[in-house]
Amino acid sequence: MRILVTGGAGFIGSHLVEALDRRGDEVVALDAFDPYYDPARKRRNAEAVARACPRVRLVEGDVRDADAVERALDGVDRVVHLAARPGVRASLEDPARTLDLNVRGTQVLLEAMRRRGVWGLVFASSSSVYGGDSRPPFAEDAPASRPLSPYAASKRMGELLCASWSESFGLGCVALRFFTVYGPRGRPDMSIDRFVRAALAGTTVPLFGDGSVRRDFTYVDDIVAGVVRAVDLAAPGAGYDVVNIGGGAVYSMRDLIAAIERATGRPLALDRRPPAAGDMPLTEADLTRARARLGFAPQVPLEEGLRRTVAWVRADV
Numbered sequence: 001m002r003i004l005v006t007g008g009a010g011f012i013g014s015h016l017v018e019a020l021d022r023r024g025d026e027v028v029a030l031d032a033f034d035p036y037y038d039p040a041r042k043r044r045n046a047e048a049v050a051r052a053c054p055r056v057r058l059v060e061g062d063v064r065d066a067d068a069v070e071r072a073l074d075g076v077d078r079v080v081h082l083a084a085r086p087g088v089r090a091s092l093e094d095p096a097r098t099l100d101l102n103v104r105g106t107q108v109l110l111e112a113m114r115r116r117g118v119w120g121l122v123f124a125s126s127s128s129v130y131g132g133d134s135r136p137p138f139a140e141d142a143p144a145s146r147p148l149s150p151y152a153a154s155k156r157m158g159e160l161l162c163a164s165w166s167e168s169f170g171l172g173c174v175a176l177r178f179f180t181v182y183g184p185r186g187r188p189d190m191s192i193d194r195f196v197r198a199a200l201a202g203t204t205v206p207l208f209g210d211g212s213v214r215r216d217f218t219y220v221d222d223i224v225a226g227v228v229r230a231v232d233l234a235a236p237g238a239g240y241d242v243v244n245i246g247g248g249a250v251y252s253m254r255d256l257i258a259a260i261e262r263a264t265g266r267p268l269a270l271d272r273r274p275p276a277a278g279d280m281p282l283t284e285a286d287l288t289r290a291r292a293r294l295g296f297a298p299q300v301p302l303e304e305g306l307r308r309t310v311a312w313v314r315a316d317v
Contacts, residue, residue, distance in 0.1 A: 002026040003231065004076045006063050006109065007083035008056075009033065011185050012124070012178075012223055014045035016080060019224045020231075021053035030072040032062040034101075036085060037188050045185055063105040069112040078120040078231050081109055084155075087189055088128065088278040091151035102154035103161070110165050119236035120172045122227055123162045127179040127216070127246070127283045128152035137286040140177070140242045149278035163240045172238035174230040174293075179246035179285045183220030183305060184312035192217070192306070195257065196313050199264040209275035211254035214282045218247035219305035222298045229294040241293065246285025248298040256302075263306040 003020055007013040008029025020027045031046070033039040049056055061068025063083040073079075084102045085091070091098040106123070113121065130138045132146035147153040158175075165171040186193040198205035226245035233241070251259070257268055290296040300308075 001077040002028065002075050004028045004030060004072050004079045006030045006079070006081050008058070009042040009046040009049070010082060011187050012181060012220060013082045014049050014185055015220050015224050016082070016227055017049050017056055018052055019228055021056055023228070027053070027056045028059060028072050028076060029056055030059045030061055030063065030068065030083065032083070033060065034085070036087070036090065041188070064101065064108050066108050066112055069109055070116065073112055073116045073118055076116070076118050078122070078234060079109070079113060079118060080122045080124070080227060080231065081106065082124045084124065086151070086187065088149040088151050089276060090189070091149050091154070092278050095150035098150050099154050103157045106158040106161050110161060113171070114165070114169055119170060120234040121162060122230045122234050123158060123173060123175040125159050125175045125177045125242070126152065126155045127177050127244070127285065128280065129156040129159065129177060130280070130283070136282055136284040138244065138284060139286040140244060140289055148280060159242065166240035170237050171240070172235045173240045174234045175240070175242045176226060176230055177242065177244045178223055179216040179218050179244065179283055181218050181220055181223050183309055186220075186309065191253070191256070192260070192309060193313070195260050195268060196264060196310055197317070199260055199266040199268045200313060200317065202266065202269070204269040204271045206273050207253065207270040208273050208279065209253070211257065212252055213279060214250045214252045214284070215256070216246040216250050216283050216285050217256070217302055217305070218245065218298065219300035222247065222300055225299070226290065226294055226296050229296060233293065243290050243293055244285040244287060245290060245296065246287055246298065247302070248285070248287060249302065250282070250284050251302060259302060259306055263303070263310045
């Protein structure tokens with residue numbers, strides 16, 4: 001298959017592009033190198049992908065640019081839509097930018113796919129959509145009608161757009177709700193990357209709240225495995241489905257900090273701050289549907305994932 005990966009030079013996208021190339025797919029990566037964080041990090045990702053996978057074609061462009069999307073869709077059979085403006089806190093600071101990229105960008109992509117006759121899509125959603133009206137473990141049939149941040153709302157709106165394209169035009173779509181992804185090439189605004197780098201450098205890092213917030217941390221290789229399996233299900237006319245992809249265990253931030261200190265062999269200096277607005281107190285994935293639909297089971301426990309992440313960060317600093 002020829003597969004377009006939007007956000008293909010980002011954290012998850014660069015790993016996914018490599019995995020699809022290894023299994024023999026022809027891959028096109030679309031990325032705008034947005035300055036949400038240092039674009040040089042994504043440039044390094046793209047360079048690493050180019051060395052490992054010389055067949056991959058990189059198209060530089062914004063998912064909101066219909067012409068760029070049309071070029072990237074040439075000859076494509078499936079799309080994996082990862083491009084987004086991430087981050088709960090960033091969405092609280094600039095909701096309009098988050099909604100523009102995440103909602104309008106998804107609409108532009110869907111419309112370009114309709115014009116091109118591309119009818120298979122994997123949409124990257126987020127555990128944040130479960131919001132304030134879901135009970136753990138979070139199952140996909142929860143109402144998800146009370147998002148706690150503009151970011152969460154933007155991802156829920158993206159899901160609904162995909163569902164409407166499925167109902168109206170026959171799009172085959174699997175929306176995957178990712179639970180707190182970490183690993184090599186991780187985004188610098190995410191807790192594990194920040195904590196590991198602070199521990200290794202001996203610097204202080206902010207901790208919002210008392211450390212009781214709990215997360216279902218998912219190693220990037222497990223996320224990629226789930227996406228690759230979903231690509232094969234997202235066939236034209238296959239309908240719309242939503243599936244959680246999580247790590248299979250829940251850890252408090254206190255647990256995470258202790259595990260990072262063990263993995264780095266260094267103490268972590270914390271600047272304790274009030275709880276952050278928009279943060280969910282707990283995320284926990286019900287993986288029943290992931291097992292049934294995708295044959296998915298997480299393979300990398302937190303301690304092993306942290307070991308690999310620390311090794312990568314040591315080589316990257």
